[in-house]
Amino acid sequence: MLSIVTSLPMFAPMLTLGAYQAALYIHQRSGSLLLQPVIVTLLLVIAALWLLQIDYDQYRQAANPIALLLGPATVALAVPLYLQRHRIGQLLWPIMLTLLFGGALIIFLTLLLAWLFGAEWVTLMSLAPKSVTMPIAMLLSEQIGGNPALTAALVMLTGVVGTVMAPSxxxxxxxxxxxxxxxxxxxxxxxxxxxxxxxEGGESAAFAALAMSLMGVFTALVLPWVM
Incomplete structure (x- = not known):
């Protein structure tokens, strides 16, 4: 019976959505920044796949409908940007200066600290794009000589650690x-x-989406040229 259930086309999407709902509940009940829904969902899905002995490739193919929704979900971030367009226009120069100096500093300090700790070239190039969204980071990592799989893990770690530490x-x-x-x-x-x-609210969401987008563009344009 279990094998029949796990082979159903909707099992993987339902497992993913169920894990995310459970992660949201855990996060809301605990109030802990350490229990981010993204990382808790990941751990719950991994545990379920291991307990049910489901092959990851099989799960990934079956969960593809959710992956297809990532595009529209990303585009939906334009809504808070549009609502805050006048505010963004008022702060255009501070935004661009922050992006220029802050973005360059993020990359420089990452590479400097890793180099001081003796990281190899592949590791350095895998670390360089860690602060941008994963699709861009993995492509950049491959282009400049890094390891895309390592970059994906570092991007996830950066997002979780950054979200935990930044508010405090x-x-x-x-x-x-x-x-x-x-x-x-x-x-x-x-x-x-x-x-x-x-x-935190619409204004915070709009500027976070703007920063994420601009940081991705900035890194994609500058990093390969610098390297």
């Missing part, structure tokens, strides 16, 4: 502006940080 650090620094908080989360923690910014 911003609070300690006395930063309560939704614009600054959202932009910080989007630049440093990409999609996971943007998802957290949505919980």
């Amino acid at each position: 650090l911003l609070r300690l620094a006395g930063v309560d502006s939704p614009v600054a908080r959202g932009f910080t989360l989007g630049m440093n923690a990409h999609a996971i940080g943007t998802a957290y910014a949505v919980q």
